[in-house]
Amino acid sequence: MNRLVVTRWSHLLGYSGVGAIVRADNELFVIKDTRCWTDRDGRPGGELLCYVDLLRKSLGIEQDLRQPPLSRVLRNGVVEGTCIPAQRFPGWMRCPRCGLLYRQPWHRDARSAPDSDAADCLRCRCTGRPRLQQVAWVVAHPAGGLRDLPWHLLTHRDAQSAQACRADNTHVYLRLRRAAGSGLHWQLSCDRCQATAPLELRQPLPELDPQRQPWDWSKSRSAIETRQPAQILEVNDARLYYPRTRGALVIPPESRIRRDGVLALLYSNRGHRDQLAQTRSALGQRALMRRLADEYRCPVTEVEAAWAEIQTGWPLYDQAVTPGGLISKEFQALTEEIADLADGEDFVPRHQTRGWRNLTLIAEGAETCVWAALDQLVAVTRLREVRVFTGFSRIVQNFDDGLSPSDLDGLSDKPKTWLVPPDLDGSLDWLPAIELYGEGIFFTLNEATLQRWGRQPDLKIRTDSLQSRFEHIGMRFPEELPSPLTPRFILLHTLAHLLIRQLETQAGYPAASIRERIYCDDGEQPMAGILVYVSIPDSVGSLGGLAELAEPKRFLRLLASVFEHANWCSLDPVCSEHEGQGPGQLNLAACHACALIPEPSCMFGNVLLDRSFVRGDLQGKIQPFLAFTADTA
Numbered sequence: 028m029n030r031l032v033v034t035r036w037s038h039l040l041g042y043s044g045v046g047a048i049v050r051a052d053n054e055l056f057v058i059k060d061t062r063c064w065t066d067r068d069g070r071p072g073g074e075l076l077c078y079v080d081l082l083r084k085s086l087g088i089e090q091d092l093r094q095p096p097l098s099r100v101l102r103n104g105v106v107e108g109t110c111i112p113a114q115r116f117p118g119w120m121r122c123p124r125c126g127l128l129y130r131q132p133w134h135r136d137a138r139s140a141p142d143s144d145a146a147d148c149l150r151c152r153c154t155g156r157p158r159l160q161q162v163a164w165v166v167a168h169p170a171g172g173l174r175d176l177p178w179h180l181l182t183h184r185d186a187q188s189a190q191a192c193r194a195d196n197t198h199v200y201l202r203l204r205r206a207a208g209s210g211l212h213w214q215l216s217c218d219r220c221q222a223t224a225p226l227e228l229r230q231p232l233p234e235l236d237p238q239r240q241p242w243d244w245s246k247s248r249s250a251i252e253t254r255q256p257a258q259i260l261e262v263n264d265a266r267l268y269y270p271r272t273r274g275a276l277v278i279p280p281e282s283r284i285r286r287d288g289v290l291a292l293l294y295s296n297r298g299h300r301d302q303l304a305q306t307r308s309a310l311g312q313r314a315l316m317r318r319l320a321d322e323y324r325c326p327v328t329e330v331e332a333a334w335a336e337i338q339t340g341w342p343l344y345d346q347a348v349t350p351g352g353l354i355s356k357e358f359q360a361l362t363e364e365i366a367d368l369a370d371g372e373d374f375v376p377r378h379q380t381r382g383w384r385n386l387t388l389i390a391e392g393a394e395t396c397v398w399a400a401l402d403q404l405v406a407v408t409r410l411r412e413v414r415v416f417t418g419f420s421r422i423v424q425n426f427d428d429g430l431s432p433s434d435l436d437g438l439s440d441k442p443k444t445w446l447v448p449p450d451l452d453g454s455l456d457w458l459p460a461i462e463l464y465g466e467g468i469f470f471t472l473n474e475a476t477l478q479r480w481g482r483q484p485d486l487k488i489r490t491d492s493l494q495s496r497f498e499h500i501g502m503r504f505p506e507e508l509p510s511p512l513t514p515r516f517i518l519l520h521t522l523a524h525l526l527i528r529q530l531e532t533q534a535g536y537p538a539a540s541i542r543e544r545i546y547c548d549d550g551e552q553p554m555a556g557i558l559v560y561v562s563i564p565d566s567v568g569s570l571g572g573l574a575e576l577a578e579p580k581r582f583l584r585l586l587a588s589v590f591e592h593a594n595w596c597s598l599d600p601v602c603s604e605h606e607g608q609g610p611g612q613l614n615l616a617a618c619h620a621c622a623l624i625p626e627p628s629c630m631f632g633n634v635l636l637d638r639s640f641v642r643g644d645l646q647g648k649i650q651p652f653l654a655f656t657a658d659t660a
Contacts, residue, residue, distance in 0.1 A: 031098065031106050032056075032113070036461045036564050039095050039111065040272055040416040044459075045449045046173065046240065047268045047419070048116065048165070055161050055262060056113040057173070059242045061449040061459060063112045064096055072096030072109030076460055077295040078281040078373075079413055080343055085353030086273050091297075092415060092460035114242045117262070118175050120159035122151035126204035128178055129159060130196050152199075162203070164228065167267055168257040169422040170237035171447035176259065177232070178203070182215040184224050192220040231256030243451060251445075258422060269424040271446060273505055274414035275353050276544075277462075278360040280342045282374035282411060289325050290333040290341070303334055354507075358546040358554050361405055361469045373411035376469065379404040382579040396653035397587045400476055403556075405469040406577030412562045415460040418446040424503070466574040467560025468582070471546075477515060477555055479655040485648040486514040486640065493517070493613060493635060500611035506630045509547055515555060516547045518640040518652060520631065522589070523557045524622045525641065529589045534573050536561055539625035541573075590653060593641045596621035602638075603645055609634055616644075 032051040034043060043049045045060050066072050073093040083092065098108030120129045132148050150156045166174050178201050179194040200219045203226065206212040213226035237253055260267050284291055293299060299319060306312045313327075316334070320327045348356075364378050383404045388395050423444035449459055480486075494512045509516045523543040531538040546556035561573055576585055596602040597620045608614050609623075610632070617623060617636035626633060643651040 031100055031110060036095050037414075037463075040414055040459060040461055041270050042268060044270050044416050044419060046171070046421075046447060047270070048262050049113070051113075055116060057116040057241055059112045059114060060240070060451045061455060061457075062451070063242075064109070064459075066096075066109045071455075071457060073459065075295070075297065075457075076413065076462060077291075078284050078342070079277060079460075081281055081348060081356070082275045082277060082353065082413055084348040085356070086275065086415065088273075088415060088417070088458065090455070091457040092413065093457045094461060095459050112242075115161075116173075116175075116241045117162050117165055118241070119162045119178060120149070121162050121203055122153060122157060123160055124155065124157045125151060125153040126202040127151055127153065127199055128162070128201040128203055129199055132159060163261050163263075164259050165262060165267070166232055166257045167260050167421045168237040169255050169420075169444040170251055170253060171419070171421055171445050172237045172239045172257065173241055173267075173421070174239060175241070178215070181226065182217050182224050183220070183222050185222075192217060192222065228259045231258065238445075238447070238451075240451065266422050269420045270416065271418045271420065271505070272414055272416055274412055276357050277373050277411040277413060278353075278357055279365060279374060283365075283372050284342055288333075289323055289329045290336055292323055293319070293330065293333045294337055294341070300337065354546060355548070355552070355554070357544070358556055361407070361546075361556065361558065362403055362471065370409065372409065373464075375407065375409040377406045377408055377574075377577075379406055379577055379579055379582075383582075386579050386583065393591065393653070394583055394587045396656045397590060398583060399656035400473055400653060401470050401586070402473045403469075403471045404577060404579065404582060406574045407467040407469055407558070407560065408574045410465055410467060410560060410562065412463045412465065412560075413460055414463065415458055416449055417458060418448045420444045420446055461564050463562035463564050465560050465562030467558050468573060468577045469556060469558040470582075470586075471554075471556040472519070473656070474553055474555065476652070476655050477518075477549075477553075480518075480650075480652050481514050481549075483649055485644070489615065489637060489639065489649075490514050490517060493615070493637075496607070496611055496613055497635070500613070502611060502613070502632065502634070504631050508631065508635075509549075512635065513547070513549055514640060515549050516545070517635055517637055519545050519547050519555060519557055521593075521617065521622055521636045521638060521641055523559060524617075524624050524629070524636060525589045525593050525638075526557070526559055526586070527624050527628055528622070529585060529592065530559065530573070530576070533585060534576055536573065539627055541624075542628050543630055545630060590641065592621075593638050596638070600645065609636075615639060 034049075039058070043058065045058050048055055048057050064072050071093055073096050076092040076094060079092055083089070096109035096111055098106055098110045101107055115133065118131045120132055121127070122129075129151075134148075149159050151159055162176070164176055166176055182201055183192055200217060202216045202218065204214055204216070206214040206225065214223060215226055216223045237251060237255075237257065302315055303312060306315055316327050316330045320330045323330065360374065361376055365376065368375055368377075380403045383398070383401065386398060388398060421444070449455075490512050497512065523545060527538055527541045527543065530536065530541055534541075540561050541559055542562070544558040544560070546554040546558070548554040559573075576582055596616075596618065598618055602618045602621060603616045605615060605618075606612075608618060611634070613634035614622075615637040616639045622636050622638055623633050639649055641652055643649045643654070
């Protein structure tokens with residue numbers, strides 16, 4: 028029986044994306060790939076995202092970006108729109124009383140009693156007829172594959188029982204129960220041949236097709252060769268699914284495009300542009316333009332002008348964009364004032380720097396040092412963020428964009444993983460993406476103060492310690508880190524976390540809804556900026572409570588309290604003197620009581636944090652950052 032389960036778009040691009048096991052109505056399902064996200068005519072069900080070419084080029088994405096399909100239930104119970112299909116998985120269910128294992132009991136022909144009605148299929152045949160429960164284990168492979176456990180094979184491990192008892196999916200004869208005398212271990216048994224075997228969850232399993240998905244039985248894809256075994260994991264194991272999501276802000280010139288003009292209409296309609304490009308004769312193109320003019324309800328001359336503008340490269344005009352270069356372009360867009368800004372644009376930074384510099388400070392103190400430490404202050408009253416789902420991995424997290432399985436050493440014994448694209452085979456010309464609207468606060472630190480602060484020898488020692496641990500553990504992130512790590516980055520990252528924790532109490536937003544973007548570079552064109560923002564999947568965006576705090580007087584008090592709270596932690600002196608904590612010991616003076624924030628808010632996995640870079644250390648070898656603002660003030 029089909030039914031509609033409501034979910035958020037943001038979940039579909041996160042831990043409820045393609046290949047993920049999700050829970051709905053007390054049952055488990057796996058989300059099918061994007062080849063199935065189509066309407067009845069086989070066309071993609073989601074709308075095409077326009078004006079994101081700069082973002083796509085900077086992220087190295089060649090495919091188009093489309094939103095997930097949208098559907099709803101009408102008052103008469105009819106579902107309108109395109110649904111994202113999901114399959115019930117795991118396919119085996121177990122009786123909690125007698126332990127009998129059923130394979131896909133929702134199919135009537137899979138039961139030993141085919142005359143039972145459909146509503147009775149999910150109940151056991153034993154006394155009391157208890158409702159069946161899905162098993163809690165699956166088989167996963169680093170190449171991305173997922174399948175049910177081979178319960179018959181696990182029960183009949185020895186050669187004699189395996190030869191005497193053949194697998195039979197049409198009858199119910201296997202049992203999974205707690206082992207006698209142990210409340211932790213599980214025991215498998217066969218009612219036909221009386222074979223028994225313990226369920227060993229740590230045993231490696233051979234995998235015939237390490238990329239096979241539960242819903243995908245196509246044979247067009249050739250199986251890869253790898254020595255890595257499949258593993259048995261619980262359905263709630265974090266290693267079962269690692270989504271790969273990239274995101275960035277939409278900035279000028281694309282953020283300034285009006286959506287209601289003929290030029291915007293023609294540019295956003297890929298089919299019309301393709302028809303104009305494929306029409307070679309001037310007469311045929313003229314006829315097509317007249318038809319488009321009737322459809323757009325405008326003169327033919329406006330269509331001609333719009334097509335001529337697009338052919339010249341509008342809206343980017345072929346400006347050079349390199350993968351990874353969007354961070355510097357975002358920084359430039361945030362720091363340079365944009366003329367003639369309208370509130371309805373997708374990127375509206377309102378500069379507060381002049382008001383910040385003209386603040387009248389009553390007396391010398393912490394607020395004076397904070398005032399001198401900042402260079403620019405910007406209230407981002409509106410922003411548009413696009414997040415793209417580029418694939419998923421299992422067992423081990425993967426960050427190698429564009430790296431196909433054949434490019435890896437599949438026969439190596441070292442732990443490797445594959446990034447599985449949303450359509451499994453990379454044949455589609457689009458990726459799922461969502462656009463979010465919100466607001467934020469952006470500020471930069473004074474470069475001269477940073478230079479004086481960064482000359483402290485012990486800063487380099489603490490940074491090198493984190494760098495060596497970071498290289499040893501091999502952790503990677505979707506966003507690029509400065510290589511090697513710099514004291515400037517650790518200062519900015521820690522300060523962003525402290526600010527988010529402070530905003531949670533003063534802005535009214537939960538910390539999990541506030542995100543950070545770090546702009547860091549100490550090269551020829553130095554960057555030292557922090558953007559904290561909120562964004563939601565709605566064109567209205569947020570309510571303005573965060574951007575209002577960028578008013579100079581309010582932000583001065585806010586940031587002064589951030590530096591003040593950096594001086595102490597409820598776990599001090601243990602936290603301040605800790606030589607390594609967190610994953611891979613990649614945090615020093617930073618713990619859940621002071622600097623850690625919810626995982627979705629951090630760009631870098633809640634690691635590479637150290638309050639000593641902000642407040643100084645207890646031994647006096649590192650001076651506080653604000654101590655170097657005297658010359659600036």
